[in-house]
Amino acid sequence: MTPDAADSAAPPSAAPRPLAVVRAMIDALDRDLMQILARRMALVAEVAAYKRQHGIKIRDAQREQEVLRDRHERALELGLPAGEIESIFRVLLRSSRDHQAALRAEVPASETPYTISIIGGHGKIGRLLARLFGDLGHRLLIVDTDTTLEAAEAAAASDVTVISVPIDRTEEVIRAVGPHVRPDALLMDVTSIKSAPMEAMLASTTGSVVGTHPMFGPNVHTLQGQRVVVCRGRGDRWADWVTHSFTARGLVITETTAQQHDRAMSVVQVLTHFQTQVQGLTLARLGVPLAETLPFTSPAYLLELYVTARHFAQDPGLYGPIEMRNPRSSDVTAAFGTAVQELAQVIAGGDQAAFTRLFEEVRAFFGDFTAEALVQSSFLIDRIVERS
């Protein structure tokens, strides 16, 4: 035991001190802890300045592994729950990276400040992009249905024009704005489908073109580690600038073609959202009130419920077009229907052997991923239980 810890521990034989006294001591210790966190963040800011000066990336995975291993060992030595302490340090590392990104650690001091128009800049994703580019030191022109600034004049005055409008309107806005983008400038979009908007962008401007799709919504707490898909259309210099700007703010990039993106989204978005909607619709129609089930939640049911209810807390105008405009949606929903019927028949027939065969078929599809899934979903369950 360290001398400090000895100071706060009660003598072994004494009766426990009054609750109010011990709580006041805990408050004081927590304040010390926060002072120490503030001191850690001040050091992190110094690291950020050094990295910016020397062109070093914010994230150092090896150093993070060393930090986590060391804190894990020390937790064991101190008799603290090592897994929980590791979780605390993971959160610390993430907020440390976020702090460095906000301090522009990955933005070269020589970075040119550009003029960037966000068409749809008052929408949720538009605001997020405005903050992201603003944090990186660029000048912003915001255009939306309630601004006097018009998209065409903003685009003509900009180095970068970002189309961030609802999917249903994306192509028409691209066609209206594209011709005003200068040949040396960039036209980019952030739509959840990529083939049609990319074609529209390439056809409507002679300038550079980059298609992007942020794989996260506006409600995320931090951009650190969130993913953006980037599709190069025309002009590598601007495409490099886009990927660099995103990684500088902590985002992770997947570069691909518009066709590959749309194929992946038929599973990642269309299937996922569709099954969530089927789950929601079934729950709503089964006639078992939600409240009646809540005192019986298992971890799997609670996780599923949060995912489903989260979906229905959002905008149908966003999800409808994602599912209706993907070229492969009908294949996905047909395969879903087939799977539902097959499984329902097996269950109705009480055929355990057939049930096991289907189970094994899916297990083989997931392969080693099942092990990772167990670890990660257990982590999520722990976190949810911790907050309930």
Ligand SMILES: C=C(O[C@@H]1C=C(C(=O)O)C=C[C@H]1O)C(=O)O
């Ligand atoms: C502070 C640094 O940057 C990041 C944050 C770390 C931390 O907070 O300890 C460790 C490694 C980096 O991913 C660093 O490189 O030391």
